[in-house]
Amino acid sequence: MNIIQDIFKEFDNRRxxxxxxxxxxxxxxxxxxxxLLLYGAGSAGIAFLYFLRRIGLEPRFFLDADRSKEGKECEGVKIITPDRVVEIAGEDALVIVCINTDGKRYCKSFDEALRIGGHHAVYDKLRxxxxxNIIDYTFFRRCHEFFQKEKYNAPSCSDVGLMIKHKNEIADVYEWLSDEQSKDVFEKILRFRLLDDTLEIPTMTQEQQYFEYGFYERRTDDIFVDCGAFNGISFKTFLSENNNQFEKYYGLEPDCVNWNKFMKYKEQLPEEIQKKMYCIRKAAWENNEGIRFYSLHGPGSFAADIGKENVETISIDAMLNxxxxxxxxxxxxxxxKQALxxxxxxxxxxxxxxxxxxxxxxEDFWKIPLMMKTYREDYKIYLRSYMNHISFVYYGV
Structure with missing residues (x-):
């Protein structure tokens, strides 16, 4: 029995x-x-809203500090700014903060969670x-049934039942990991999700994210495919790390606001770099049939059946031909998974x-490395975290 199976056994005993x-x-x-109010009309807030609706609860308002959202609706729920809460809902309203956080939220009771608090800047503003009455949505991850059959992205709260169902695959992935740090990160993420969310996950600086050159050598003939180009931030890091030396760059970004920022960034680059850039306003996907897309005009835009627009898609295989x-x-x-x-x-x-x-x-926790190994059995798999339990990247080398 390996360490992963031991963790699941401990979970069974302590459930x-x-x-x-x-x-x-x-x-x-x-x-x-x-x-009942939700703070944060972004991807986590939308996901939590639908979890609530599934059990027959409906928030009265979304709160959001972005004043450009005031008076608008998010999934049929009106958005107000935090300074209007007491005026509209009263001081005894319950505000559930729906921001993905690497904070520790392990509390044994609802009263304790209300007392301890969470995001300092957000909590201070609300107080x-x-x-x-303010609480982080991550407190509710102790209710495993609530987070079953996730439909939208809530990376701070896992579907524990799904993990139990796939515990053998999770154990297999652990054995494939290529260094002790990867195994340590993997084990602690699993313990965090199942046993103890006060655990600190070994975390790397975000400046290294996606470009861990300790695993492989730099090369001057790279053809870099950037899925989720956003505003060009990853390409900017790539250029810095490689002294502007590369053969070709493909940047895919479907969100129109992010795309415009990406194009402004591109226009500022030297002409010899721009000539090697192929920027595509499409989403990376498994086919070229298009998808419904929820644009948040910043970080977090996602594919979803509740998306307000259709966007074009392209598979990497078709793009590269x-x-x-x-x-x-x-x-x-x-x-x-679809893009892979x-x-x-x-x-x-x-x-x-x-x-x-x-x-x-x-399921990305085990399916991403499973797909890597399925496509290329000779890949070495590494895992690094960049924000405790909620931002980690698998590397296939």
Whole structure:
């Protein structure tokens, strides 16, 4: 029996003390029935909203510090600014902070969680506005039933039942990891999700994210495929790390606001670099059929059936049309598995270095490395965390 199986066995033995029932959770927040507010009209807030709706609870408002959102609606829920909470909902409203956080939220009771607090800047702002009852949405991860069958991205709260169902694959991935630090990170993420969310995950500086050159050598002929180009930030790091030396760059970004920022960044680059850039306003996907897309016009835009627009998609295999890629990076808000599927031919033929986010959906934790190994059995798999348990990347080398 390996260490992963031991963790699952410990979870089985301690499950009664670790888990609260759905009914317990409902009772804790049902007293705020008409005064339930969600802070953060972003991807985590949207995911939590749909978890609530599934059990028959509806928040009265979204709160968001971005004043450009005031008066608008997010999924049918009106958005107000925090300074209006007491005026509209009263000081005794319950505000659930829906921001993905690496903070520690392990509390044994609802009262304790309300007392301890969370995001300092957000909590301070809400308390200054007169709010008395504030809690992080991560407190509710103790209710495993609530987070079953996740539909949208809530990386701070895992589907524990799904992990139990796939514990053998999780154990296999642990054995494949190529160094002790990867194994340590993997083990602690699993313990964090199942046993103890006060654990510190060994964390690297975010400046190194996607470009861990300790695993492989720099090269001047890189063909870099950047899935989730955002505003050009990853390409900027790539250029800095490689002294502007590369053969070709493909940048894919479907969000229109992010795309415009990306184009402004491109226009500022030297002409000799721009000539080697191929920028594509499409989402990386498994096919070219298009998807529904939820644009947040910043970080976090994601593919979803509740998306307000259709965006074009392209598979990496179709985009390259048999040509080489040497480096593929993916951080695309839960679409990594589909994009990897669309790159299967390229990965099998050219074995590019891979840097793929593994945290947006619960099953990404084991499915991303499983897909890497399925496509190229000779890949070495590494894992590094960049924000405790909620931002980690698998590297295939």
């Amino acid at each position: 009664e003390e670790l888990e609260i029932s759905l009914e317990e959770m409902r009772q804790e927040i049902a007293v705020y029935k008409d005064k 200054e506005a007169g709010c008395k 048999g040509q080489r890629a040497s480096y593929i990076k993916m951080n695309i808000e839960g679409s990594e 599927k669309g790159a299967e031919e390229t990965v099998r033929k050219y074995k590019p270095r891979l840097a793929v986010a593994g945290y947006h959906r619960t």
